[in-house]
Amino acid sequence: MVIKGGEVIFNTVHLPESWKLSTYVANGGYAALRKILSEKTSAETIIAEVKKSALRGRGGAGFPTGLKWSFMPRHFDGDKYLVCNSDEGEPGTFKDRDIMQLNPHALIEGMAIAAYTLGTRRGYNYIHGEIWETYERMEAAVEEAKAAGFLGDNICGTDFSFHLFNHHGYGAYICGEETALLESIEGKKGQPRFKPPFPASFGLYGKPTTINNTETFASIPYIIREGGQKFLELGKPNNGGTKLFSVSGHVNRPGNFEVPMGTPFAELLEMAGGIRDGHTFKACIPGGSSTPVLPAEIMMQCTMDYDSIAKAGSALGAGSVIIMDETVCMVKALERLSYFYFEESCGQCTPCREGTGWLYRVIHRIEHGQGRPEDLDLLSDVAHNIGGRTICGLGDAAAMPVQAMLKHYRHEFEHHIEHGKCMV
Template sequence: MANEVCLRTLDLERPWLLEQYQSRGGYEMLKKILTEKTAPEAIIDEVKKSGLRGRGGAGFPTGLKWSFISRNAPGQKYVVCNSDEGEPGTFKDRDILRYNPHQLIEGMVIAGYAIGAARGYNYIRGEFWEPYERFEQALEEARKAGYLGKDLLGSGFDFELHTHLGAGAYICGEETALLESIEGKKGQPRYKPPFPAHFGLYGCPTIINNTESLASIPMIMEKGGEWFADIGVKNSGGSKLFSISGNINNPGVFEIPMGTPFSELLAMAGGMKDGRKIKAVIPGGSSAPVIPGDQMMELTMDYDAIAGAGSMLGSGAVIVLDDTNCMVKILERMSYFYHEESCGQCTPCREGTGWLYRIVHRIETGQGRQEDLDLLDDVADKISGKTICALGDAAAMPVQGMLRHFRHEFQHHIDHKRCMVGLG
């Protein structure tokens, strides 16, 4: 397994401590960059070569995002880390905060140097109290060692880093809602354009990257962008943290090369619980459309392969379902989540997510009507692409995926007023 990137300190005792991170070469790349006064453009070019794509869900090329900011623009610039890990099924970023926080700090400082930012924020999910404390401890160690603050290591470069603890709203995982929250406002997404690279935190140029994305930067700079790209496959460079859960024997977080067959990831997780038959897989968090199990067993874990199957890699949250799972019940739970977490700003999302939940709940409780399946299709279609942020799409895509592959289970609920797997 490619544990050399984000989890390279995991085998050490108390790996979150500065001395342990330094024993694996931690902060050496930052020292080298500051001492040699590496050209910021060279750093961005190396990140582009790596093929690193956003690890939070969207998969946008990280180096390209950084290049949108002009270093010569006057005024303050910001680096913001999105550690508001709220997608159901996702639990990878908290392990970076718990076990390798210094690598994230080093990555954020390098990012700040590359874009000319003097300040950064790590927005951490409000429920992550232990990861928050670990990260705060790491910040204090980094300041004392001269890796944060004024005139870092005598280079003339200043960079200060702060944490901002969220309050549990899923919508604040959306990058502009996150910025609003840091500014002390209600966490609602902004219209785009303008994009954060031009009008971000406090109206200043800002880059926003996922925890895993930023934690990958020190290793990319140490070993080179081509090294990182070669770990993975075309259009999906590097290794990736996958959170795998569901009806498996050993749920957990695994760091593997992009392009690894799903069957190998499933074997790493101990295979199916009680030897049951795999029924379906949600490959990228609850917003990713479901893929039937037989089809998933033939796929590799990378952006193109999963997209080719009609879903998305998303945050790498893999939820494995077996033949005891009722797909209607699962969709009911997911629809309830998105209805509850809608910020209410956009009418299609505010009203549409409620419609989706009520219809699926009606079917699940044996009160479904024959026209409900077409109605679900219609409501999901009217939400998709019609909201300021992607939460509306996130609510619609699970519905569309379930009806595409498991429509017969919904029809059985309507016809027989019970679940075909005996769980309703």
């Protein structure tokens, strides 16, 4: 698998033992944390710099990070918490794993800076349950940071203290939803909470909590070290910095690529070696399995940023780019996706619990030559009645791929129903 380095997060991945503290420090690591502690930089100044950077949440929603940090109560008598969502479980996503494997101290420093800014003394990094080696790598990195005085009590000889704990999940996709993640850390069944109240006011153990994605935190040291304006200029307005894109599927060189926000999709595809030899580009899922598929001709006109992909009718999501060539049967592809969401539904909400089952069974029926003409309208109705009617976004995540497949590739479903077999 290819790893393409960039200026912000993967800037040291080409070096031997890039995950070691010594390598990180030799390349400017922890300079940002030292700077704000020695200069006693105010929380307002740091948040303003993060806002200037136009850093948006890298976990999928794309919410402005500086604005999110400003929601944390400044004057609160009691504990406040910081949480990193490293529960990377959606099909097509594998960037956060590589951040923790190859540059874990960027994440640790980013969380320490956030903790200082938000006034939290305790943080948790919730790691997906199926990546045990990554968990061990993070545990070793936390111990290194503690021994060097970058975590724990009186960090860098100041009165700032921050204790970071890695929490290993059990592989449930639903725990990637931020409030289900909090429930899991508390030792409860991982199910989403009603919102409001939001985590900023009622989060972990009922206390104010800020939750960000792995890549989001790992971008913070660069912003504080080099300035929000420089980070912004790496990308484009409203889409600052670089972004990690996990490219998989029918390409010659799948992997993780750190590129500036706003990079043309055609350039990213070229970095990944292009479509495998002798085949043609058919479609792309641009942000992970929950985002709507886009035909090749639309995707080739896009740039890789939140606004361009949204304008095209999909979402950048976590930057998980799934490439499909002309050999892919879209009915079969959707059957696999719908099965995933059916299996991973926590069952709390009736529209999702029942609706994902209906979607999978109807698509499975079509794929196996038993489809009926009315099934396509049935799929549309079920998807419509799931979207926006659940506590969390998993229901929408199950419905949107169905709606997009029917919009762009309805003829393949009709062929399956009429002829009982695939047209590709």
